[in-house]
Amino acid sequence: MGSLPLASQRHYILSRPPSLPWSPHPSIPGAQTRPLGLVETFFHNMSVFHRGRTDIFVRLPLSFPPSYAPFLRERAPRAWEVLRAEHALLDAWVEEEEEEEEGGARFVWRAGGKEGRGEGFSDLGEVPAQGVEGWIEGTLLNGPRTFLQQESKLAHCVMFLTPHLGQAEIILISSHAIADGLSLLHLSSHLLRLLTAPSLAPLPNLPTSSSPPTPQLPLSLESLFPPLPTRRRSPAQLRWFWALARVRAEVRAARLGKVKSVAFPGRRSGREVQDKGEGQGGDNVWTRWSTMWLDEHTTAGLRRWAKREGVTVGQLAYVVTGTAISNLSSRSSSSHSTSPSSTSPTSSTPTSSDGLPTLLGLPYSLRPFLPSLAVSPSPSPSIFPTPPASPPLSNLLGFAGLVLPFPPLPAPSSSSCFSQCSSQRSSPSSSSDPHTESSDTPGKGQEQEKFRKEMARRARLVRAQFSAMWADPEALLVGNYVNAIGRAKLGKRVKEGEREKKEESGESDGWARGRGTSGLNASMLGNLDTFLPPSLALPPLPPSSNSSTTTTTSLPTSSHSSPHPSQDTLPTPTPPSPPLPLPLPLPLPTPTLAPTSSQPPLSSSPSPFSPPANPPPNSTLFPVSGPESSQLPSSSPFLSFRRAHLLIGVRCRPSELLLESYTSGGQLAFSLGHDARVWGEEAIGPGEEGGRRGFLGEVRRLAEGLV
Numbered sequence: 001m002g003s004l005p006l007a008s009q010r011h012y013i014l015s016r017p018p019s020l021p022w023s024p025h026p027s028i029p030g031a032q033t034r035p036l037g038l039v040e041t042f043f044h045n046m047s048v049f050h051r052g053r054t055d056i057f058v059r060l061p062l063s064f065p066p067s068y069a070p071f072l073r074e075r076a077p078r079a080w081e082v083l084r085a086e087h088a089l090l091d092a093w094v095e096e097e098e099e100e101e102e103g104g105a106r107f108v109w110r111a112g113g114k115e116g117r118g119e120g121f122s123d124l125g126e127v128p129a130q131g132v133e134g135w136i137e138g139t140l141l142n143g144p145r146t147f148l149q150q151e152s153k154l155a156h157c158v159m160f161l162t163p164h165l166g167q168a169e170i171i172l173i174s175s176h177a178i179a180d181g182l183s184l185l186h187l188s189s190h191l192l193r194l195l196t197a198p199s200l201a202p203l204p205n206l207p208t209s210s211s212p213p214t215p216q217l218p219l220s221l222e223s224l225f226p227p228l229p230t231r232r233r234s235p236a237q238l239r240w241f242w243a244l245a246r247v248r249a250e251v252r253a254a255r256l257g258k259v260k261s262v263a264f265p266g267r268r269s270g271r272e273v274q275d276k277g278e279g280q281g282g283d284n285v286w287t288r289w290s291t292m293w294l295d296e297h298t299t300a301g302l303r304r305w306a307k308r309e310g311v312t313v314g315q316l317a318y319v320v321t322g323t324a325i326s327n328l329s330s331r332s333s334s335s336h337s338t339s340p341s342s343t344s345p346t347s348s349t350p351t352s353s354d355g356l357p358t359l360l361g362l363p364y365s366l367r368p369f370l371p372s373l374a375v376s377p378s379p380s381p382s383i384f385p386t387p388p389a390s391p392p393l394s395n396l397l398g399f400a401g402l403v404l405p406f407p408p409l410p411a412p413s414s415s416s417c418f419s420q421c422s423s424q425r426s427s428p429s430s431s432s433d434p435h436t437e438s439s440d441t442p443g444k445g446q447e448q449e450k451f452r453k454e455m456a457r458r459a460r461l462v463r464a465q466f467s468a469m470w471a472d473p474e475a476l477l478v479g480n481y482v483n484a485i486g487r488a489k490l491g492k493r494v495k496e497g498e499r500e501k502k503e504e505s506g507e508s509d510g511w512a513r514g515r516g517t518s519g520l521n522a523s524m525l526g527n528l529d530t531f532l533p534p535s536l537a538l539p540p541l542p543p544s545s546n547s548s549t550t551t552t553t554s555l556p557t558s559s560h561s562s563p564h565p566s567q568d569t570l571p572t573p574t575p576p577s578p579p580l581p582l583p584l585p586l587p588l589p590t591p592t593l594a595p596t597s598s599q600p601p602l603s604s605s606p607s608p609f610s611p612p613a614n615p616p617p618n619s620t621l622f623p624v625s626g627p628e629s630s631q632l633p634s635s636s637p638f639l640s641f642r643r644a645h646l647l648i649g650v651r652c653r654p655s656e657l658l659l660e661s662y663t664s665g666g667q668l669a670f671s672l673g674h675d676a677r678v679w680g681e682e683a684i685g686p687g688e689e690g691g692r693r694g695f696l697g698e699v700r701r702l703a704e705g706l707v
Contacts, residue, residue: 017222017481022109031110033095036177037220038484039395043176044094044105044150045488046653052145053285053651054176058188059136060532061645062168065637068538069163072195072639076170077121079194080157081203084113084120087187087393088215089178094150107178109217114152122147126162132169132645135160140173141287141651147173154178157191167642180395181525181648181660182365187393189531196536196639218392222481224370230474249482256401261359264520264657265328266683266694273677285654288676289647290684291669292696294703299668301707305452311459313668314524315466317661319458321522321670322358322404324698330408357405361521366398366480369473398480399487402465402522406458411705412448451705525648525662532646534665535638649673670699 025031036044047054064072084090091113095106113120128135140147140158147156154177160169170191174184194200229241294302306316469476643664650658650673658673672684672695686697693701 017225017228019223020220021223022217022219025108025110028108028110031108032217033106033108034217034220036094036105036107037222038481038488039221039397040107040177041105042484042487042490043395047175047177048150050653052148052175053287053653055145055148055173055651056176056179056181056184057136057140057171057173057647057649057651058184059132059645059647059649060170060172060188060192061132061642062170063640063642064166064168064538066163066166067541068637068639069161069166071538071541072168073123073161075195075200076157076159076161076168077123078200079191079197080121082194082200083187083191084155085111085203086190086215088217089393090120090155092154092178093152094154094177096151120153120155121157121159123159123161125160127160127167127169132160136171136647136649137288140171141289141649142285148175150175150177169645174393176395176650178395179393180363180365180397181523182367183393183395184648185525185528185531192532192536192639192641196538198539216392218394221366221394221396221484224396225477225481226371228474228478228481245478245482249479249486256359259359259403260356262325262329262356264325264679264695265332266679268678268680284677285652285656286676287650287652287673289649289671289673290681290696291647291671292686292700293644294668294700296666298704298707299663299666302668302703305706306459309456309459311463313663314526314661315462316455316459317524317668317670318360318402318404318462318522319406319455320699320702321659321661322360322402322406323409323455323458323702324695325358325520326404326406327408327410327698327702328693328695357403360402360404362400362402363397363521363523364400366396366477369398369477370396398476399483400469402462404458404462409451409454409702411701412451448705455702455706520657520659522659522661525660528646528662528664532641532643532664534643535640538637538639643667647671654678668703670696672696 020035020037022032022034025033043054088109089107091111092107092109093114095108097104097106108114130138147158148154154175156173158171158173162168172184172188172191174187179187229238233241302316303313306313646664646669648660648662648671652658652673652675655675655678656673657675657679660671660673662669662671674684681694683694684696685694686700
């Protein structure tokens with residue numbers, strides 16, 4: 001059979017996934033081009049329609065000796081240029097074909113990018129008055145899309161540097177068409193190691209260099225698929241194979257469309273939503289990310305509990321998430337039980353979770369299932385090969401879902417230290433342990449044991465769903481390919497404005513059509529210490545650098561703290577501002593991070609959500625000279641990673657919910673991105689002692705109930 005049409009024209013499956021190779025650009029000297037893959041096409045089209053409201057970013061908060069401020073200010077843009085030379089899609093842009101039959105959108109890569117070197121890095125000086133959190137929410141998440149443009153630049157690096165505090169904030173921003181969360185974490189790790197390298201090799205001059213080094217040009221997801229089906233078939237059998245695959249996908253989608261699920265609790269009414277105002281760009285959305293950290297004692301207890309029950313911490317996190325939603329929905333149902341409209345199918349959303357499951361979207365990395373990226377062949381269907389240590393920047397996401405038929409299950413109150421932990425809800429705990437042994441009565445002990453047994457049963461149910469999902473890698477890849485075709489077609493219709501108009505009231509009957517729990521997608525990223533170590537040794541400064549920093553370290557300080565935006569008042573977006581004359585301190589204290597080894601991974605068993613065991617190496621095209629930074633003497637100064645301020649997020653679309661969970665420094669975090677017009681702090685936040693707990697507060701309560 002011939003190869004399939006390009007991504008924008010794939011309406012029917014006739015053969016195996018095609019290869020979409022890079023080829024010389026017909027009109028740009030020295031440039032390479034290839035068609036966008038299916039997943040890339042979907043995110044590109046959604047980004048165009050929603051004005052960048054699928055962009056992803058990672059915030060890297062760093063501490064360093066103040067004397068190293070000039071070194072980092074000079075090194076950071078150079079390190080970014082090395083990254084651009086190493087990871088091709090950082091220098092790429094999207095070119096739309098004028099004629100549809102020519103194939104639609106294409107990536108174009110040229111050394112130095114479309115705009116040339118130096119255009120993808122912004123040194124914004126010291127922290128602005130609203131603090132980094134306020135800048136991220138007001139400018140990056142909800143302001144105009146000023147840093148990225150699909151037609152010219154798909155990635156950008158922003159830096160804030162406050163010399164007298166010895167603190168820096170580096171924020172990597174990327175279009176979702178070229179990166180997913182895993183590859184962006186690899187990119188962050190690579191950047192940190194370049195920042196601390198003894199020296200960097202010079203880059204070739206552009207455009208005078210006749211043959212600049214060419215990085216590995218990443219292929220699309222379907223180009224990395226193994227031959228499907230794996231067993232040889234005749235052309236007629238191939239047509240039947242893909243036709244049946246498409247029918248199975250349509251049947252599953254139809255069944256899912258008939259399933260009712262519990263809605264994510266706390267949604268505001270239509271009038272309340274509109275009263276919150278509009279975000280920039282006419283999308284009528286305001287993205288906010290809220291993060292809750294569990295302390296080291298609770299995290300270690302959860303790890304031991306999961307190991308004892310034979311599940312991963314990631315699977316346990318899904319159990320806690322589904323149970324928290326069910327508990328809050330049931331509580332909301334009880335408080336509205338006297339309202340006739342609360343049980344009406346025609347009302348906004350159901351408030352009772354009785355008999356309704358929680359549906360969670362499950363984006364995950366397909367790298368472990370792609371033989372072309374594997375280090376070694378898979379020994380068994382249940383154990384998958386590990387992805388390479390430093391993969392090229394790309395989006396290799398697969399999509400699935402979890403059905404969690406969990407009735408309400410409140411955590412036993414005797415096991416909770418909620419009043420002590422709620423005061424630490426915004427950051428990881430200090431070295432003190434807030435937990436104390438409680439003098440439980442026998443009745444309360446039995447209650448906690450019953451709670452743990454039920455949570456273990458639910459964890460095994462989630463584990464069984466994952467086992468069934470991973471049992472047949474060929475079926476998994478075929479299903480993802482068929483679904484990706486549907487996503488690409490949907491994205492094309494969305495971009496062209498052909499989708500059905502959403503209700504302006506802000507209400508949604510998506511629960512009745514089985515579209516999941518208000519669109520909640522949950523990703524468990526695993527242990528980030530492999531990517532982002534607590535600290536990296538800095539190279540020694542030359543004598544001239546030490547003497548030139550005396551004026552830098554004596555800058556005046558301000559007595560004012562950086563204010564946080566009100567949780568229920570949406571701040572006004574502000575463009576990037578020049579450095580302030582008076583530097584302002586960051587709003588949260590800096591935890592002390594010793595240069596110790598990273599924590600053990602969440603689970604000893606291989607998982608598609610776990611990072612590779614080996615850290616990414618230094619640059620391959622432009623290697624650093626001298627010893628690795630980790631081999632420098634222990635007395636060397638260190639660049640420390642301040643995990644309290646870590647944030648991995650997305651510019652959310654209207655009424656979207658995105659949950660991410662990960663560990664760093666031995667502490668488990670739950671981070672929820674949401675449309676703050678639709679869900680306020682009362683629905684999301686950790687809550688206070690004796691007050692109403694939101695989603696993150698209920699998650700904390702359940703997690704503490706297990707330990």
